[in-house]
Amino acid sequence: xxxxxxxxxxxxxxxxxxxxxxxxxxxxxxxxxxxxxxxxxxxxxxxxxxxxxxxxxxxxxxxxxxxxxxxxxxxxxxxxxxxxxxxxxxxxxxxxxxxxxxxxxxxxxxxxxxxxxxxxxxxxxxxxxxxxxxxxxxxxxxxxxxxxxxxxxxxxxxxxxxx
Amino acid sequence: xxxxxxxxxxxxxxxxxxxxxxxxxxxxxxxxxxxxxxxxxxxxxxxxxxxxxxxxxxxxxxxxxxxxxxxxxxxxxxxxxxxxxxxxxxxxxxxxxxxxxxxxxxxxxxxxxxxxxxxxxxxxxxxxxxxxxxxxxxxxxxxxxxxxxxxxxxxxxxxxxx
Numbered sequence: 001x002x003x004x005x006x007x008x009x010x011x012x013x014x015x016x017x018x019x020x021x022x023x024x025x026x027x028x029x030x031x032x033x034x035x036x037x038x039x040x041x042x043x044x045x046x047x048x049x050x051x052x053x054x055x056x057x058x059x060x061x062x063x064x065x066x067x068x069x070x071x072x073x074x075x076x077x078x079x080x081x082x083x084x085x086x087x088x089x090x091x092x093x094x095x096x097x098x099x100x101x102x103x104x105x106x107x108x109x110x111x112x113x114x115x116x117x118x119x120x121x122x123x124x125x126x127x128x129x130x131x132x133x134x135x136x137x138x139x140x141x142x143x144x145x146x147x148x149x150x151x152x153x154x155x156x157x158x159x160x161x162x163x
Numbered sequence: 164x165x166x167x168x169x170x171x172x173x174x175x176x177x178x179x180x181x182x183x184x185x186x187x188x189x190x191x192x193x194x195x196x197x198x199x200x201x202x203x204x205x206x207x208x209x210x211x212x213x214x215x216x217x218x219x220x221x222x223x224x225x226x227x228x229x230x231x232x233x234x235x236x237x238x239x240x241x242x243x244x245x246x247x248x249x250x251x252x253x254x255x256x257x258x259x260x261x262x263x264x265x266x267x268x269x270x271x272x273x274x275x276x277x278x279x280x281x282x283x284x285x286x287x288x289x290x291x292x293x294x295x296x297x298x299x300x301x302x303x304x305x306x307x308x309x310x311x312x313x314x315x316x317x318x319x320x321x322x323x324x325x
Binding site: 113119140 | 231
């Protein structure tokens with residue numbers, strides 16, 4: 001259950017768990033690193049534009065990894081780029097999330113066998129939260145991926161779950 | 164405007180010592196085969212001769228001919244004023260692939276030659292800046308477009324094969 005579904009008992013007072021409040025705040029303003037790699041990036045830009053409007057989910061591009069919560073790996077990750085992606089990821093402050101967008105960054109895609117220059121999945125260098133399949137995925141698919149990530153954040157807990 | 168035979172004739176008159184040959188028995192355009200160590204002199208003449216005026220290097224690409232133990236370079240030239248074209252091929256020994264640079268004749272050759280060096284390991288003599296252009300600068304696993312190339316197991320701790 002999300003924060004906004006909590007019970008309103010009195011006029012100006014909302015009663016909720018601190019955890020729910022933090023999770024709600026986090027999942028409602030996922031600022032993404034302004035970063036695109038290949039044809040998936042075109043689709044990601046279309047998702048950001050007015051028709052699909054990423055902003056209604058609180059996703060806005062930030063030009064600095066230091067002010068971002070999420071990085072969308074949108075395209076073919078070459079070995080040369082992989083070292084840079086790792087550095088970008090390490091520059092982001094915690095908590096940070098990763099969406100792997102499209103077949104290339106999921107598993108190498110069409111370059112899986114003869115791509116001497118392609119990393120076969122970005123999860124070989126950084127931990128991925130949500131994989132969005134497609135070549136490239138349509139904006140609807142990326143939005144679905146974002147909703148899955150929001151679902152994941154909504155159920156996060158600061159306290160260790162009992163066994 | 165001149166066709167390939169006429170261009171060959173002009174070159175033969177001006178470079179009597181050179182072993183020039185025109186290969187026409189193929190479905191693509193005729194290819195002029197030249198000696199690898201003369202390509203820089205030949206290029207300068209092709210660019211500046213008033214009959215030829217090849218002012219544009221449209222493309223320069225490497226080819227690995229493993230069976231013949233050769234590495235070749237193709238030059239696609241065009242004259243924008245006289246509207247004619249020619250393709251030139253030079254070959255070099257696979258074990259010591261050295262070809263003079265034409266980057267001083269056509270500036271466009273600079274990066275094309277770096278690419279051919281990067282992917283085929285062809286050394287362009289007197290090139291101003293012969294570094295890798297596409298692969299990482301610290302790539303030490305060889306030249307990826309050679310036919311006997313084997314991908315390395317790891318690059319900087321990252322597993323490379325699927």
